[in-house]
Amino acid sequence: GQNIDQPTEMTATEGAIVQINCTYQTSGFNGLxxxxxxxxxxxTFLSYNVxxxxxxxxxxxxxxxxxxxxxxLLLKELQMKDSASYLCAVRDTNAGKSTFGDGTTxxxxx
Amino acid sequence: xxxxxxxxxxxxKTRGQQVTLSCSPISGHxxxxxxxxxxxxxxxxxxxxxxxxxxxxxxxxxxxSGRQFSNSRSEMNVSTLELGDSALYLCASxxxxxxxxxxxxxxxxxxxx
Numbered sequence: 758g759q760n761i762d763q764p765t766e767m768t769a770t771e772g773a774i775v776q777i778n779c780t781y782q783t784s785g786f787n788g789l790x791x792x793x794x795x796x797x798x799x800x801t802f803l804s805y806n807v808x809x810x811x812x813x814x815x816x817x818x819x820x821x822x823x824x825x826x827x828x829x830l831l832l833k834e835l836q837m838k839d840s841a842s843y844l845c846a847v848r849d850t851n852a853g854k855s856t857f858g859d860g861t862t863x864x865x866x867x
Numbered sequence: 868x869x870x871x872x873x874x875x876x877x878x879x880k881t882r883g884q885q886v887t888l889s890c891s892p893i894s895g896h897x898x899x900x901x902x903x904x905x906x907x908x909x910x911x912x913x914x915x916x917x918x919x920x921x922x923x924x925x926x927x928x929x930x931x932s933g934r935q936f937s938n939s940r941s942e943m944n945v946s947t948l949e950l951g952d953s954a955l956y957l958c959a960s961x962x963x964x965x966x967x968x969x970x971x972x973x974x975x976x977x978x979x980x
Contacts, residue, residue: 790969798973799972799973799974800971802970846910854900854912854915854925855900857902857910857911857912859908859909860910
């Protein structure tokens with residue numbers, strides 16, 4: 758099975774940088790996804806990592822270390838609209854099956 | 868390109884009843900996954916369908932079932948509803964279901980009273 762851990766809540770200041778960590782223990786691994794979910798809305802895709810290293814996409818970056826079972830999502834130049842839940846998800850080797858963490862609720866303050 | 872469409876958006880049912888939820892994936896996507904989201908349990912995987920076949924299944928009781936049609940539209944059914952089934956049910960579609968992102972619908976908010 759899969760077990761995914763991420764902090765429940767984080768708070769940061771507008772304009773700052775925040776790092777949201779995700780650790781996982783899995784029986785199979787075929788990539789790690791990060792999704793953003795605003796309250797009352799559907800999750801939207803942010804990033805995908807399957808190889809070790811950093812993937813950068815604008816203000817958002819995601820890092821993966823498969824040997825450590827560890828990923829982080831880095832958000833730079835925080836904006837108020839970044840207040841949301843950030844979900845870490847691990848895709849199983851069985852295509853189409855992903856296990857989600859409980860999400861990290863990020864609150865950005867002025 | 869239309870996104871993932873789920874119907875209905877909101878539903879109120881009584882304990883013991885059954886319910887059917889519908890999901891229309893993005894055109895061309897053959898993989899459809901269903902998730903249950905609750906405040907206490909997060910996003911829990913229900914099952915995934917690919918080309919009309921259930922390819923993966925989560926750890927939910929047999930009261931939860933689904934199917935996929937030849938046009939890739941999918942339905943999930945919950946029988947003998949319990950209060951604990953109250954949740955947001957999300958459907959996600961993807962092109963191949965392997966190394967591709969999943970696109971989520973807006974979900975169906977089910978309330979069991």
